[in-house]
Amino acid sequence: MSLHKHHVRQDEMVLDPAFDGGVGTIPKHRLPRGTQDARAALRFVQDELMLDGNARQNLATFVTTWMEPEAAMLIQASLEKNIIDKDEYPQSAEIERRCVNILANLWRAPEPTGGADAVGCSTTGSSEAAMLAGMALKWRWRARREAAGQDAGKPNLVMGANVQVCWEKFARYWDVEARLVPLEGATHLTAQQAAAACDENTIGVVAVLGSTFDGSYEPVAEIAAALDKLAADTGVDVPLHVDAASGGFIAPFLDPQLPWDFRLDRVKSINSSGHKYGLVYPGVGWVLWRSEDDLPKDLIFSVDYLGGSMPTFALNFSRPAAQVIAQYYVLVRYGFEGYRRIQQRSRDIARFIAAGVEKTGRFSLLSRGDELPVLAFKLGAPESYSVYDVSHELRSFGWIVPAYPMPEGMEDVDVLRVVVRNGFTFDLAEAFLADLAKSMERLAGRARASVAFHH
Template sequence: MSLHRHHSNRDATIQDAAFDGGLGSIPRHKLPQRTSDAHAALEFVRDELMLDGNARQNLATFVTTWMEPQAVELIQESLEKNIIDKDEYPQSAEIERRCVNILANLWHAPEPTGGADAVGCSTTGSSEAAMLAGMALKWRWRARRAAAGLDATKPNLVMGANVQVCWEKFARYWDVEARLIPLDGATHLTPAQAAAACDENTIGVVAVLGSTFDGSYEPVAQIAAALDALAASTGLDVPLHVDAASGGFIAPFLDQDLLWDFRLDRVKSINSSGHKYGLVYPGVGWVLWRSAEDLPEDLIFSVDYLGGSMPTFALNFSRPAAQVIAQYYTLVRYGFEGYRSIQQRSRDIAGAIAKGVADLGLFTLLSRGEELPVLAFSVSAPNGWSVYDLSHELRSFGWIVPAYPMPEGMAEIDVLRVVVRNGFTFDLAGMFLADLGKSVERLNGKVPDKVAFHH
């Protein structure tokens, strides 16, 4: 028998077990009994994923949807590394340490005494980072109350109704009252609102540097000043946390004179998302504290590290090192000027889209991409269709543009939001505006005209 015609029993079993391609044989709720051919399994799953949206046309997400091939190669080479296993992967641990110190420098953290490292760690994302920061606020407040012999059973956290849902999760999971302040004439928390909501049970105030609703910065410096005044007049010393999930990788490069970070003494911790404007694929966030005393020792655990010990304070244990390594790649690859150029281009494109939207004369812009590269707009006057109808119409062109109500205090306003990220070009922006015009004309029941795009 010729060699190419011979099949072992094992090969025959695998071939016979391959899916027949019929829809009924694709497993959905039960593990299949037999092994399938690797290529067939690949194609089945790949075909399913064809129904997902095109990431380049996804104007809903803040999450990075494009990285350079070299970064992808580095991620591929690092997929098996476990960031928590610092004994087996000491250089990955060293890279995480370097990233923390680079961000501490970028966010103007005070220089640690005695040559120590900055205080912070990587996380799976900004939500985990927010949990850690919130825990530190609660632990420090509880310790202060206990030292004073006061009740510590009713903690609260002050924040605007525009915060990301992870803060509501934190409050529920860790038994903290979420004092969500309704919006009142602004799209975010105001300094007066923040100070007025604080009392002796307030563990901290959260200020958002880049709202997910419209991309606007909250006035962090003014909120800090209001809390300083509160401390001077009442003795209530309320720490400030900055949720810089997106703005932490925008403001340092485009708004260098803006005071929002550790230059403000009131700011005790900052979280940011490496997989948003940090330019890394999903799976990495960062949380930093002003100093070691702002991170309670009760939250720190030691793991073996090359015969010694290494502190860890993340919620997750085993998790990929690949995205941390990819973050280091982007920091080394782009440097300050590269990040500045990339983020400025995104902001410029967002501004151009905002101008195109305004030129249609049908919408009211709540933001124009002048802080985060994000714009939000509502329909100016009743015309028989809503932002939800327009969102649906845009989907027919492949564009994913979310429509939603604003937070409490502005909930009567429904908006569309466009997020511009690295990889989205002026050419794509022109295509989007053209399709936006066509969608409006369809909804109006008219023949679409050509929409001009000014770059």
Template sequence: MPEAIEPDDLFAMTGLSRGAPKDGFPDHEMFPQVAYEIVHDELLLDGVSRMNLATFCTTWADDYARRLMAESLDKNIVDKDEYPQTAELEQRCVRMVADLWHAPDPAAHVGTSTTGSSEAAMLGGLAAKFRWRARGGAGTPNFVCGPVQVCWEKFARYFDVEMRRIPLRGDRLTMHPEDIAAYCDENTIMVVPTFGQTYTGLFEDVAGISAALDDIEAKTGLDIPIHVDAASGGFLAPFCAPDLVWDFRLPRVKSINASGHKTGLAPLGAGWAIWRERADLPRELVFDVDYLGGSMATFNLNFSRPGGQAITQYYDFIRLGRRGYSRVQNEIYRVAQHLADGLGASGLFEMIHDGDPRRGITAVSWRLRETQDFNLYDLSDRLRSRGWLIAAYPLPADRDDETIMRAVIRHGFTRDMVDLLLADMDRCLTLLRKHPLGLTRAEAGGFTHSATAAVPADQIASAHG
């Protein structure tokens, strides 16, 4: 009996004549072009990442960055003996970031690349806990913060540290220096200001917090360090607000984390943890590994990971330099301000953060000025129908009765795209006014209106990476 001939046309091939495997490990193989088409077509159901203004992460990369990522697909960054030049590029990046953040001696730095700022933040927290323990700390360690990304809740739970989160009060949307003293004691391992807050995009006052801790030390003798969570602001302020003091220029700042894959312009999976000097990273956190071919030090939470992100971050650094980053980042701020101007012109919204580079990151956040026949969840829901994903959520504790929206503007989002967004927003607002909540299906002309469910404030940051 002659062997069956597979059709030439892809969509007539056997693997596409049935549904994709879903419930168990498949028994049979299929042609690679068929497997690719199945996965490719299913991913069409995902949103367009560049229209996702809820995420902080990189959604655009040039062709050279993509080539480097593809060429580095098989490089394990932890294997420094086998891939010594990848390790060298990582260390060059660490020195460059230490220099960018005004480390006292960037050449004598200590730092590492990570999978993102969440891992980097946990490393900074662990170093603070170990330093506290080495000083004779006893009892339950704690750290003090304002509204923070969910990684800090993970750190507290995973590593048995009490998180003392200062609640918002009055018109305050960030942690304020004068609130800190009431939350600090002899078991406080660090204070964590957020330099680019997840909820609003605003910078917390690191210099003011440092001065408040100086006063606490003068009165009580407690020497409490600062770890700055600069997940987004760490690659913005050095270029767009260079006179803003938030980094290692403050002696009390012992460590900083940032996401290379946010405003650092690197692909997803790039983060950086930098310590002020070697003594600030306890030796107990460093492991020497000799079973990959040579002895090497590692102090990451995970082990094997791809080297392409650090390699491509180095490409970004040398391609743009200080001047290029300043030009690119300032343009992103101008695009954010254009969005803020358009929203303000509607008269409906009050700006919380308008994209001012001295006040926060390249984001815009806003609230409704007064009660309407719709809320911000409704607006977010209608915008999603046009492909735009813009988060609406309640503020953190003690202000969680108030809902805001936030759009994060990133590299690759242009002024023209803002104009398209504003036009779509105007269409959505017109529709919401024409068909307000409470109308029956018949009264609404066949259109029923359903508000998106509220997202708990403590889950807002979990989607940001």
């Protein structure tokens, strides 16, 4: 018998004989020639997915990894619904409208006149929301410049070097200069830095309520005050956008006295991720504007081929209604007090882990969960191993903990970051700290063995 008869090409995968229905192999990069048995195909894909990390041990992502079974049932029952088809699915559209108004109330937006709705929409996430908010800033700036007979060809957007990459994408895609302010003496943008970077071509300043690098809030109220002073002193009137991708569902519940939202007149728009601390599976985001005047009408399109004339101002067209419906479920299910308890528990667990990390004596904390339920920490003293080694060692216990350099201005600092989300428990936190201690002992033991070997 020829051995080549049983050879499997590298671009093919062998199916379990008990499930393959006589097929034997599945090509990786082209369609199979025939149809597969449904159960065999299911088993095949499930076996592939076994290689993914464990979501409960994923301390890297800000994205929701656990929802109640009832929420999963709603999502399953809504998978076929397209949120853009507002005429076909009017109640899904109504649910989106309610969510926008709930968030407007939560973020202290002024009451619309004449009983109108708040101005905003759902998106696939904060990246799309940021694009929409950035476009509105650019369009309004350009209209002001053109009305004054001034050049509108060199727009810039001011933000700290710690912004999420979606803002750099926005600047590149829409031909806007990204003025990324290096970090100096703080892990985020300061009010003085923001105002100093602005000029007559600045379309806006982005303040981040919850940095992805260390979980810290930027001083939104101080930035707003600095921009107010800039306008009074120079006439350069720069609007403020708040990227509250994570903090928009934390600060209203845990820091209600903190002025960061539409209470500040300078804040013209806010984005947030429903699929982060909004407690919804990916992907859903939200963007809201202070008033109709802050969303240029040129960005709103009327679509009349879906059964009725419908306004739309999202980048994506067809997209799932399921996550919007799930967002409404958790808003109704938990209410203000439920959200407060869930987010407080996450913050308490983050602080617990921070205390445990500090207790090892091996690390220095950059943040300890006092704002977002996030902590970032670096090695406290030079070691023969790095935070990247620690991250790799933790992976052997199943923990996914990212290691990375801080942004420009602090790029010589390498950190580990732990993100605590709903579904993570004190028991899991204790297990993580125990495995962190074991990881450090392993690394220290290897370092000692290496020194002994060389001697």
